[in-house]
Amino acid sequence: MSAKKTGVPERVRVELGERSYDILIGKGLLSQVVEYLRPLKLGKHGVIITDTNVEPLYAGAMCDALGKGGFAAEVLSVPAGEASKSLRQANRLFEKLPSHGLDRQSFVIALGGGVVGDLAGFVAASYLRGLALVQVPTSLLAQVDSSVGGKTGVNLPQGKNLVGAFYQPKLVLADIDTLGTLPERELRSGFAEVIKHGAIRDAEFFVWLEREFKRVLALDPKAVTHVVRRCCEIKAEVVSADERESGLRAILNLGHTVGHAMETLSDYSGLLHGEAISMGMCCGARLSIKRAGLSKADAQRLCDLIAASGLPTRLGKTFKLGELLEAARLDKKARDGKLRFVLLKRLGEAFVSDAVTDVDIREVVDVCR
Numbered sequence: 438m439s440a441k442k443t444g445v446p447e448r449v450r451v452e453l454g455e456r457s458y459d460i461l462i463g464k465g466l467l468s469q470v471v472e473y474l475r476p477l478k479l480g481k482h483g484v485i486i487t488d489t490n491v492e493p494l495y496a497g498a499m500c501d502a503l504g505k506g507g508f509a510a511e512v513l514s515v516p517a518g519e520a521s522k523s524l525r526q527a528n529r530l531f532e533k534l535p536s537h538g539l540d541r542q543s544f545v546i547a548l549g550g551g552v553v554g555d556l557a558g559f560v561a562a563s564y565l566r567g568l569a570l571v572q573v574p575t576s577l578l579a580q581v582d583s584s585v586g587g588k589t590g591v592n593l594p595q596g597k598n599l600v601g602a603f604y605q606p607k608l609v610l611a612d613i614d615t616l617g618t619l620p621e622r623e624l625r626s627g628f629a630e631v632i633k634h635g636a637i638r639d640a641e642f643f644v645w646l647e648r649e650f651k652r653v654l655a656l657d658p659k660a661v662t663h664v665v666r667r668c669c670e671i672k673a674e675v676v677s678a679d680e681r682e683s684g685l686r687a688i689l690n691l692g693h694t695v696g697h698a699m700e701t702l703s704d705y706s707g708l709l710h711g712e713a714i715s716m717g718m719c720c721g722a723r724l725s726i727k728r729a730g731l732s733k734a735d736a737q738r739l740c741d742l743i744a745a746s747g748l749p750t751r752l753g754k755t756f757k758l759g760e761l762l763e764a765a766r767l768d769k770k771a772r773d774g775k776l777r778f779v780l781l782k783r784l785g786e787a788f789v790s791d792a793v794t795d796v797d798i799r800e801v802v803d804v805c806r
């Protein structure tokens with residue numbers, strides 16, 4: 438671990454040939470945005486897409502920093518919350534962009550959490566057939582996961598992320614100082630994706646998390662830097678090997694089959710993404726005991742870490758099993774109507790299985806309610 442106090446950022450490279458890019462992680466990066474933007478040789482004009490919570494906190498400072506460096510960017514804001522990851526908001530942004538005089542050299546900065554990143558990424562991918570995208574993630578979830586890897590998109594009432602595009606950013610700037618204003622519940626939600634990265638790919642990191650999770654949730658800068666860096670390294674490695682999810686990349690979806698179905702059933706309100714996938718990971722752990730030989734002890738460790746981090750492990754009783762199965766089948770991960778689940782052989786080793794039956798799911802959902 439090598440967090441630096443001085444603003445020299447940690448750097449993780451996502452290797453994707455001509456689409457390769459850097460993720461920079463550190464303190465005070467927002468005010469230094471121009472230093473990192475300049476080498477990208479983009480145009481001088483762009484837009485910052487953000488949301489109504491993040492705008493008053495960080496958009497002004499970012500505009501000032503850009504202005505001082507000879508760049509100009511107007512701010513476009515959407516209402517905070519998952520409901521803004523919609524075609525309606527994408528359309529609103531598309532209709533505003535022509536009056537901003539953008540051209541093919543212009544850039545889009547996604548300043549905010551995963552909702553802003555996914556929505557702004559989709560808009561950047563589509564407008565003028567693609568504008569340069571810079572991700573400036575401000576939530577833990579976005580810093581450890583959603584800003585990296587190029588999945589962009591919006592939800593439909595029928596399901597999560599059903600409309601979208603693979604579109605890699607030119608740069609990701611993760612300023613860990615921004616986490617200081619993140620509501621605690623959102624911080625925990627992001628921590629769910631951190632646990633996921635350890636569970637699918639790095640048993641040693643998982644053990645570190647079991648020991649140090651309190652320091653992370655207390656925003657100790659060294660611990661946070663380590664976590665953001667390690668998750669980005671894991672995600673970069675997986676995405677570099679399988680950019681468009683024809684194989685390995687699907688392991689990043691641990692907990693997401695059930696999690697996305699729970700989000701859809703909740704109409705994208707009331708349940709945070711990280712909370713939904715926490716429940717999904719606990720279901721996944723139980724399915725893994727049955728179908729992948731995961732030891733009961735390891736399954737318990739996963740659920741214990743989730744619970745100790747203040748995240749939900751139980752699905753609750755308010756939904757009907759049939760509805761959950763139906764929502765899960767509409768998820769992009771289903772293939773020929775068959776559900777696909779990420780299972781764990783052991784902590785740190787995951788694979789995708791289509792051997793899980795409706796009976797298995799019924800059993801697990803009953804136990805996890």
Ligand SMILES: NC(=O)c1ccc[n+]([C@@H]2O[C@H](COP(=O)([O-])OP(=O)(O)OC[C@H]3O[C@@H](n4cnc5c(N)ncnc54)[C@H](O)[C@@H]3O)[C@@H](O)[C@H]2O)c1
Nearest residue numbers: 490517550551552553575576578579583588615618619710
């Ligand atoms: N593209 C991907 O690969 C990928 C991966 C994982 C998750 N996701 C998506 O990410 C989304 C969830 O992201 P999220 O949890 O960041 O949600 P979010 O964008 O809604 O942010 C969470 C909340 O925190 C606020 N916020 C963000 N940064 C803040 C800050 N620094 N200070 C104060 N408030 C702040 C936001 O306004 C929002 O209210 C989901 O839609 C999920 O599907 C995408």
Ligand SMILES: [Zn+2]
Nearest residue numbers: 630693710714
């Ligand atoms: Zn996720």
